[in-house]
Amino acid sequence: MDVIAAIQRRFSVRKYGPYELEDEKLKRVLEAARLAPSARNVQEWRFVVVRDPEMREALVDAANGQQFIGEAPAVIVACAVATEHVMPCGLHCFPIDVAIAMAYMTLAAVEQGLGTCWVGAFNADRVRGLLSIPSDVIVVGLLPIGYPAVEAPPKKRLPLDEIVMQERWRD
Numbered sequence: 001m002d003v004i005a006a007i008q009r010r011f012s013v014r015k016y017g018p019y020e021l022e023d024e025k026l027k028r029v030l031e032a033a034r035l036a037p038s039a040r041n042v043q044e045w046r047f048v049v050v051r052d053p054e055m056r057e058a059l060v061d062a063a064n065g066q067q068f069i070g071e072a073p074a075v076i077v078a079c080a081v082a083t084e085h086v087m088p089c090g091l092h093c094f095p096i097d098v099a100i101a102m103a104y105m106t107l108a109a110v111e112q113g114l115g116t117c118w119v120g121a122f123n124a125d126r127v128r129g130l131l132s133i134p135s136d137v138i139v140v141g142l143l144p145i146g147y148p149a150v151e152a153p154p155k156k157r158l159p160l161d162e163i164v165m166q167e168r169w170r171d
C-alpha cells in the first residue's frame with residue numbers, strides 16, 4: 001500500500017472486532033514510531049502498550065468513558081520524557097515529536113488492515129496513576145488499536161483552496 005492510499009483509508013475507528021492483535025503487526029506499528037523524525041533527534045517518545053482487559057477498562061474510565069478504548073485489543077499510551085526544549089520558533093518540541101510518531105503509527109496500522117483512534121480526551125493524572133508513569137513524564141495521547149468493525153465514513157475536510165495560500169497570507 002502506498003502512503004497516500006494509507007492516508008486516504010485511515011479514519012478514527014471507534015468500534016473494534018473481537019480479534020487478537022498479532023505481536024508482529026503491533027511491532028511493525030511501533031517500528032514506524034521508532035523511525036519517525038524528532039527535533040534534534042531527541043526521540044523523547046515512550047510508549048506503554050496496554051493489553052490487559054482490566055487495565056483497558058480502567059483507561060475507559062480515565063478517558064471520559066470512551067468505550068471503544070476497552071474494545072480494542074491494545075492501547076498504545078504515548079508519552080514524552082524530555083519536555084523542556086523549546087524551538088527558536090517558540091514551540092515546545094515534545095507534543096510535535098510525539099504527534100508525528102503517533103501519526104506514523106496510525107498509517108502503519110492501516111497498511112496492515114488495522115485501525116486506530118487518537119484519544120486526547122483523558123485525565124492525564126489518572127492515566128499516570130494507573131500505569132505507574134512518573135510525574136515528570138507527559139502523557140500525550142492514547143491510541144487504541146485493533147481490527148475495525150465499521151466501514152470508513154466519508155471524509156469531512158476543507159477544500160485545498162481554503163487551506164493553501166500561494167506566496168503570501170491572504171484573508
Ligand SMILES: Cc1cc2nc3c(=O)[nH]c(=O)nc-3n(C[C@H](O)[C@H](O)[C@H](O)COP(=O)(O)O)c2cc1C
Nearest residue numbers: 010011012013014066117118119120121122155156
Ligand atoms: C489531537 C487529537 C485528539 C483527539 N481526541 C479524540 C478523542 O478523545 N476521542 C475520539 O473519539 N476522537 C478523538 N480524535 C479523533 C478526531 O475526532 C478525528 O481525527 C477527526 O474527527 C477526523 O476524523 P477521522 O480521524 O475519522 O478522519 C482526536 C484526534 C486528534 C488529532
